[in-house]
Amino acid sequence: MTPIPLRAHSEFSITDSIIRISDYVAAARAANYPALALTDLMNTFGLLKFYKACRKAGIKPICGADVRIENPEQPEKPHRAVLLIRNEQGYIRLNELLTAAFEADDRNKHTPQINQAWLAQGDNSGLLCLSGAQMGEVGSHLMLGNDDKARAAAQKYAAWFPNAFYLELQRLPEKPDWETSVSGSLKIAQALQLPVVATHPTQFLQQGDYKAHDARVCIAGGWTLIDPKRPHDFTPSQHFLSTADFAARFADIPEALHNSQEIAKRCNLTLTLGKNFLPLFPTPDGMDLNDYLRHLANEGLQERLAVLYPNEAERAQRQPEYQARLDFELDIIIKMQ
Incomplete structure (x- = not known):
């Protein structure tokens, strides 16, 4: 079974990635991935470049964004999720949400994020939502032992994204504590009949790129590499995985790998290239x-x-x-x- 990479930041996530889109697509082609996703943080700046590169390489492009979502309990720590575009309607909806995060009158003026009310009130039928693993609302509650709150959060997201919400599972060798989120998500999935999906948070291409990536993160955050107090949010294993390594990491949860393929089948954005589309102007x-x-x-x-x-x-x-x-x-x- 060939899993599909559904989560990756590129050079357009300027604070935490050093992946060039052309190199990313080339790596996917060399690894024989049939489809590939780009999910930059709170933007779709690289979407068109990624779409063109994938089409040229014979790879199905899956477009979306890694988004921050309002956390009323701790406003300074927004939840995370991945929104993937299913069709043109989803493309428009995602851009509406991202624009609102930066421009709306009721936006968070300190950290761009999506308000929960926007998700509850709008039409999300053109999107798929991945829960954000341990950084999402469901996962963060699981990590703190708040199982009831995690279950309630899963029900809320499932209502916002009917038949389009997946509990996201992530594993890194350096993060054994993430198994708390994995095991808890599997229990919620069984109880609520929700699908699970495996993802890998890719921030750089080769494992040897970790030091360069670490320097990039320090520059963006205003830290020095030798600062003992600086955060270490990323690990050396967050490089691009081969199909074999990806599959081996979740060999015990085959449905999580299979669902990555199903998501790829459900995402079918088609862009018309080489034509200008001007906004309608009332006369x-x-x-x-x-x-x-x-x-x-x-x-x-x-x-x-x-x-x-x-x-x-x-x-x-x-x-x-x-x-x-x-x-x-x-x-x-x-x-x-």
């Missing part, structure tokens, strides 16, 4: 968009000429020259559509 009285552009431009020209040439006779004399230039520019703009 009065059903006026044609091009005619309205000419109307506004000519109104602006008259206002500008009145300032440049207060004398009406001089303004009338110069009008043809400016009108010809405006018509020339408008013709070019309209032909570009």
Whole structure:
């Protein structure tokens, strides 16, 4: 069974990854992965570049984002989750959520994150949600021994994402304590009939890249490598895994590997490349968009000429020259559509 990598940060997660998208896709092709996901932290800046690279390499692109989600109990420690795009509707929805995290009036102004109310009120049918493993709301409660709260959180997310919520499992050799989240998630999955999925938090490509990655994290956080008080949030094993290593890590939970394939089948975003899509602009009285552009431009020209040439006779004399230039520019703009 070939599992699918569903979680990775790239160079567009500027605080914690050193993976170039072209190298990431090349590594996946060399490892014979049929599909691959990119989930940068709170952004989709690399989505188009990733999509093009995967298509060129013959790999199915799975697009999404690693997101922070509001934690009312500890606002300074938002929960994490992965949102994967199933279709065009999900692409629009994810961008709406990310935009709101940075721009909405009721956003968290200190740390961009998604408010729980937005998830509860909006249409999430175009997205799949992975629980965030030990960093998600379910997993963090499990790590603290709050099993009832973890179960309630799983029910809440399952309601937000009907038939599209997966309890995420992660394992790293340096983090044996994560088994608390893994075992607890399996119990909740059985009790609530929820699917589980295995992921690997990839931050760099080769194990030898760990020191360079550590330096990147220190630069982003304002620490020095020798600072004994600095956090160590990442480990040397968070490199890109081969299919064999990935499968071996979760050999005892085959359904978690199988579900990574099922998720890949469910994510089918298709982007139209090489075509510009301009936003719809309302016009009065059903006026044609091009005619309205000419109307506004000519109104602006008259206002500008009145300032440049207060004398009406001089303004009338110069009008043809400016009108010809405006018509020339408008013709070019309209032909570009």
